[in-house]
Amino acid sequence: MGASSEPAAEGRASGGERGRRKGKLLGFSGAVALVIANTIGTGVFTTSGFALADLGEPAFVMLAWLMGGVYAFAGVVIYSDLAAEFPESGGEYVFLRNTLHPALGSVAGWISLVAGFTTPIAVAALGAQLYLARAGGPGAAAPWVATLIVIGLGLLHASAPAKGVTFQNLAVLIKICAIVAFIAFGAPVAGAEFVAAPPPSFETFPLLAFAGSLVWISYAYSGWNAAVYVTGDIDGGGRTVERALYAGTLLVISLYLGVSAVILYGAPPGQIRGVAESGAFAALAIGGPRAEQALSALIAFALVTSASSMLLSGPRVYARMARDGVLPAVFGRLDGDYPRVAILAQATFSLIVVWGAGLRDLLEFAGVTLSLSAGAVVVGWLRHQMRGGRALDKLLELCAAIVFLSTTSGIMVSALIMRPASAIAAALLIGVGLLAYALGRTRANSANQRA
Template identity: 40%
Template sequence: MTKHSRLFSTWSLVALVVGNAVGAGIYTTSGFALADLGSREWVLFGWFVAGLVAIAGAMSYGMLVRHITESGGEYVFLSRAIHPLAGFIAGWVSLLAGFPGAIAFAALAFEAYLSSAWPWLQQVPATATAIAVTVCAGLLHGFRVRTGVQSHQNLVLLMLIILVLLVVAATFVITLRTPPISVLPVAPVQFNLYAFAGTLVWISLSYSGFNAAAYVAGEVDHARDAVPRGMVLGTVVTMVLCLAVNWVLLYGADASLIQGRAEIAAVVADSLGGRTARQLVQLVVAISLLTSITAMALAGPRVYAKMAEDGALPAVFKQRLGHPPRTSIALQVVISVLLISLSDLRGLMSYLGFTLSLCLALAVSSLFVIHWRRGLRPASAWYPLAPLVFVVCTVSFAMLSSIHQPMQALALVPVCGLGALAYYGSVRHTRRRSPQSKTEI
């Protein structure tokens, strides 16, 4: 058993998945979704559907890890199974948008909630709090691997305890309220399939952490069994939490108070229990957002380190055995800070949901390539059902959403174009496989 494997136990992997997923989206998406769909029931149904798709995705990623036990996620899967160019573009998207963008999204939401809790923070320059928490997360994981992993686990455990207690208390208040909040009408909006698809893309961002454990697979003992188990268990826990929390958010206050609002959790808490409840909710939201930021600060740099190991990025970004990838962590912090300074919360949510959905679908599609090209059938009774469900649903949601909001699809073009140019301009001639590769396909 290696030094790293003792750090990444099953609970560590579950905490990485839950911490990555239960972040900004779970507390912000339903307000925007309710404004677009005009129905609490449709919004909850969206959370349910997206959760099932995420479980299918977790199963599919588990099949990939059983073939490829290296760290690096989509970059490694696509590079090894399809073509180095496909992997490089996936890694490029992760570097320029995926992880830094998701960190920026969570950090901006963190700032919004803190400003709402303590109005004096509104005097602090805009984005200063978001930038500060992003830098602190980078420093935490850049110190020692053990320090970062254990700190993240403790944050996730604290978040789960407080969140469960708050959901139980809120459910008790809502069911006893007279008249029940559910009788308060939502402003009627005609159902729109494209808007529903867009909502599913947003919601998928809250579930996108289902694959987080795959990014550290190369540092886990018995990864073929431990990583798939951690991803599926973490995704099931995430789905239960998402449904429970968003039921409370949707039925805990008048729809007119929460439609189109990012900080709906604080609004609902104020409606249910006044100032004390609001402060408790703001505390758990802040902790949840911190777990999301620390999870991505842990996972993302492993992608860039693997790219450097393969020659796809400068060697300075490699990870030394037993040490965190400090230079890669610093690079991610810098890009995250730039995105925080240049982006808005809702714009980031739409773009990230669309971009990450397509990257995840492409990675899962590599299972079919493995089966077709190399004759290796994934060792799972859920093949090909789980990957088919995930790919078809994810791509369909993304395409329907792009019709409703075409700019999110257009914004992806220059990112992929720049990635292809970078690959053919330099990487194609220097890329090499790692001699330590554990690939078995």
């Protein structure tokens, strides 16, 4: 879909549901639900325990969550501008292809394939299994429950995409209501502990560890850009995506700060420090075993909806890459308007990761790699605006770009020092993307010569 189609799309959308273009999978509310479902997953319920082990003070962890929200919002400002200019499905793949170089678009596409969707789907499924066990469900040592979750969601979105979206929207509404209830339930205890807590000593503020914690927290916020991957399937195109990114991200930031405060101040620090199930321990401390089981069931449900949203959006990127020759053509095959083969392939890739890696390692790898990819998009936006002589005309976007790139730089430096294995894995993935681009160019040149 080209930029010229945008005015017509907006005109047809103005008539409400009757004016919605035939075949579009999502409207504004569906796009907002996609952002929320993609974002609220494993991170907010697991990251605070890891961050507290590094930072030592709950107040420092809350500051990190706030900084993560500012970081995400800065990204929304830039991505919204790009979505309005390039209203096509594909996300970073489309943005970098148009603003920097097709080779970097290919790299971003491979990052989306491995770190943007495959790894987070596996993380969400593994986390759901972990919390289902705490809620009284099966507690298998092997990831069989996670496997069933991925298979079930993959079949749903591949065989009945419209029903998959309906499930998605309803599940997000239930999830938001349940999270608000959890915040309200824990607020009295957490508020009292916050008031009684001594002020933190900033003389010992661990700057490097703070930047390192942003690796996990940036991953927890990483779904803020979800709608840009399916722009071509959204009624109203880039303008609707822009509104959905702002609305969804602001709601997520509010919910994250509330949940994090309840977790950090509702449970004794010694019980949640370095623990993945920090949310469940907070519920146990506040309301006893029944509260722990109820919250664990909520978290498992939230993780299932997160995996569902990524199985909805990720395959659209692969289908676009396949049509451009970056991935095998079979991934671009459409059944109607839906990339059924890409959806089933996405589920298969995620199952491989489910059985092959641990939760903490996956969180670190995804956080580092996705921050790097988003940072490249912001660099591409700056270059694109400077070439067009428009950079100084967009002061809000320029300030957002500076904030985003400064934070990304801190994350990358801390990753190289504290998490070199994740940085090395990210570098290898970039190499795979460049190699795939080079091979695709070679095949295209050979085909042109034969023609």
